[in-house]
Amino acid sequence: ILGGYEAKPHLRPYMASLQLDGQHVCGGFLIAEEWVLSAAHCTEETDGKVFQVLLGAHSLTEPEPHKRLYRVRAQIPHPGSNIHNNKDDLLLLQLEEKAELNVHVQVLPFQREDRDVAADTVCEVAGWGTISHSGHRPDKLYQVERPVISRDVCNHRTRHDHTITEKMMCTDSRRKDTCKGDSGGPLVCNGVAEGVVTAGSRVCGNYKKPAIYTRIAPYVAWIDSVMASAAV
Numbered sequence: 510i511l512g513g514y515e516a517k518p519h520l521r522p523y524m525a526s527l528q529l530d531g532q533h534v535c536g537g538f539l540i541a542e543e544w545v546l547s548a549a550h551c552t553e554e555t556d557g558k559v560f561q562v563l564l565g566a567h568s569l570t571e572p573e574p575h576k577r578l579y580r581v582r583a584q585i586p587h588p589g590s591n592i593h594n595n596k597d598d599l600l601l602l603q604l605e606e607k608a609e610l611n612v613h614v615q616v617l618p619f620q621r622e623d624r625d626v627a628a629d630t631v632c633e634v635a636g637w638g639t640i641s642h643s644g645h646r647p648d649k650l651y652q653v654e655r656p657v658i659s660r661d662v663c664n665h666r667t668r669h670d671h672t673i674t675e676k677m678m679c680t681d682s683r684r685k686d687t688c689k690g691d692s693g694g695p696l697v698c699n700g701v702a703e704g705v706v707t708a709g710s711r712v713c714g715n716y717k718k719p720a721i722y723t724r725i726a727p728y729v730a731w732i733d734s735v736m737a738s739a740a741v
């Protein structure tokens with residue numbers, strides 16, 4: 510997160526850290542007791558290894574009550590996701606067991622109605638992604654508030670040049686922005702997850718490249734069918 514600030518500990522009890530060999534790779538969030546939603550492109554540099562999911566954390570390294578690392582039973586990328594574009598950039602992770610819900614571990618509801626969030630709506634995004642242009646990785650969860658920008662503005666020739674589909678949304682990226690390691694985290698508007706951070710042009714804090722999110726509502730049928738099919 511660039512231009513943001515350290516989150517108040519455990520006020521976002523849905524936040525997940527997707528880890529490989531104890532290293533934070535991407536964000537994610539709890540959508541059901543045994544399901545975490547994240548971004549498919551987070552599996553790009555993992556050559557087939559399976560993530561572990563840290564829940565209940567504020568600090569990635571310090572011992573904290575209710576902080577726990579879960580193994581993953583299944584990683585299911587959206588069938589339309591690919592490395593060449595940001596389309597269908599969603600990843601469902603089934604935990605090996607139901608997460609123990611408590612004051613520091615909670616599910617975040619996601620938007621089920623497929624209607625665009627109005628431009629200028631101020632939403633919030635959090636993550637353990639880099640907090641400086643030099644790539645400093647924080648130990649603690651950071652957050653930032655960002656206004657939604659219209660798809661027309663985001664699709665302008667000088668911005669993302671008509672690559673933003675109706676299944677994506679954008680927020681202003683002037684100074685305050687998402688960055689490497691924030692992918693997979695939720696864009697929360699009025700307490701509801703509306704989007705999932707995607708890497709887009711992989712630049713951060715440049716107002717000419719607004720932050721891009723995969724909208725969740727268009728994928729409700731896929732999410733529900735995967736969770737229903739794998740129900741133990």
Ligand SMILES: CC(C)CC(=O)Nc1cccc(-c2cccc(CN)c2)c1
Pocket residue numbers: 534535550551552553554682686687688689690691692706707708709710711712713714719720721
């Ligand atoms: C395996 C993955 C971690 C690879 C990856 O995502 N790299 C990468 C590199 C630079 C910026 C970003 C990035 C992420 C989220 C939002 C944005 C743009 N606001 C950029 C992402």
